[in-house]
Amino acid sequence: MKLGSLKSPQSLDGELCVISRDLKTAVKATHISANLREALEHWKEKEASLQKLYTDLNEGKAANAFPVDEKNFHSALPRTWLFADGSAFIYHIKLVRMARKAPLPETLETVPLMYQGECGQFLAPTEDIPQRDFSHGTDFEGEVAVVTDFVPMGVTPEEALKYIRLFVLINDVSLRGLIPEELAQGFGFFQSKPASALSPFAVTADELGEAWKGGRIHLPLEVNYNGQFFGKANAGAMHFHFGQLIAHAAKTRNLAAGSVIGSGTVSNESHDKGSSCLAEKRMIEQIETGSIKTPFMKSGDTVEMQMLNEKGQSIFGKISQKVKAV
Incomplete structure (x- = not known):
């Protein structure tokens, strides 16, 4: 699974996205977790849903997928605790x-x-x-x-x-x-x-x-x-x-x-x-x-x-x- 943080004016943490294996497409995963930091804090509850979205994205089944432009992404984890x-x-x-x-x-x-x-x-x-x-x-x-x-x-x-x-x-x-x-x-x-x-x-x-x-x-x-x-x-x-x-x-x-x-x-x-x-x-x-x-x-x-x-x-x-x- 590949994850990223789309830049957002609303949040310093960005918006959680799932990224396709070939890095060509992405889909927002904010309905699962607002950002990656929060997803990590609740990994046991979020991992399966993120994995399913990743599978759907790679199979071309994910709704609202969009092309990846790396300039639109933060560091994968824009900020954290340590x-x-x-x-x-x-x-x-x-x-x-x-x-x-x-x-x-x-x-x-x-x-x-x-x-x-x-x-x-x-x-x-x-x-x-x-x-x-x-x-x-x-x-x-x-x-x-x-x-x-x-x-x-x-x-x-x-x-x-x-x-x-x-x-x-x-x-x-x-x-x-x-x-x-x-x-x-x-x-x-x-x-x-x-x-x-x-x-x-x-x-x-x-x-x-x-x-x-x-x-x-x-x-x-x-x-x-x-x-x-x-x-x-x-x-x-x-x-x-x-x-x-x-x-x-x-x-x-x-x-x-x-x-x-x-x-x-x-x-x-x-x-x-x-x-x-x-x-x-x-x-x-x-x-x-x-x-x-x-x-x-x-x-x-x-x-x-x-x-x-x-x-x-x-x-x-x-x-x-x-x-x-x-």
């Missing part, structure tokens, strides 16, 4: 720590890194990335993420996998120039992590097929920067799987339905796969050539992210953003 972003790709951690001359944590391979990000407002997937000071070092970060049902405190990693309801992509916007100073104060991130964007559509596990196994999505995340290939790192390389990330987040608290748990920047050790953020590429340039050639984003720069299935079809739709000076 965005907890992990850093489950060890190679990414090594590179960015190297870039800011910071030591690796002693628990690198045993305890996930995680921060709590902005969740009260996700940028739309085609919305400009606002930047008021380019010395801040604007960067994109391509990630995969899960959206949970209510998760009880103290859940085990294997139990945690059972609470995953949906999957999305994330462009986790980072301001690299602000990160070192914030972390040096012992209380970051905050200013260095502004609003991010989710993919236009969220999907259930069955839409991922055999790619969803071991708590990981074993598919490449395609990233284009200024219209050129930038990265195609496989998300299956996560060191910590999503069950471990959820359990880490829920160690001392319940997680509200609709919580978004991010993977961190998708990263592979093979450099021919490219990168999913500028910070990695810059560090690889430093290692391989002795100097950094790639600047951080400037006004007018564009980034696109999507994930394709084994048939070459887009699963989540596309994040397509441009930096804009404000």
Whole structure:
């Protein structure tokens, strides 16, 4: 099943829609639930009705279906109660720590890194990335993420996998120039992590097929920067799987339905796969050539992210953003 949030002047949460498997048509599902956040809070009561509508839509039986234009959609979940972003790709951690001359944590391979990000407002997937000071070092970060049902405190990693309801992509916007100073104060991130964007559509596990196994999505995340290939790192390389990330987040608290748990920047050790953020590429340039050639984003720069299935079809739709000076 694929779900999205149609932009609406009446609601910051948008209007819940069911999206066809090929992403070509949609139908409003507001008679089932006003928005996706509320649907997640009542998932047991709403799932069957949403699934039937999805089946009808794919079979051409849904009344009032309309063509999909991704520009008319918010992030799949426009706002929610929690965005907890992990850093489950060890190679990414090594590179960015190297870039800011910071030591690796002693628990690198045993305890996930995680921060709590902005969740009260996700940028739309085609919305400009606002930047008021380019010395801040604007960067994109391509990630995969899960959206949970209510998760009880103290859940085990294997139990945690059972609470995953949906999957999305994330462009986790980072301001690299602000990160070192914030972390040096012992209380970051905050200013260095502004609003991010989710993919236009969220999907259930069955839409991922055999790619969803071991708590990981074993598919490449395609990233284009200024219209050129930038990265195609496989998300299956996560060191910590999503069950471990959820359990880490829920160690001392319940997680509200609709919580978004991010993977961190998708990263592979093979450099021919490219990168999913500028910070990695810059560090690889430093290692391989002795100097950094790639600047951080400037006004007018564009980034696109999507994930394709084994048939070459887009699963989540596309994040397509441009930096804009404000």
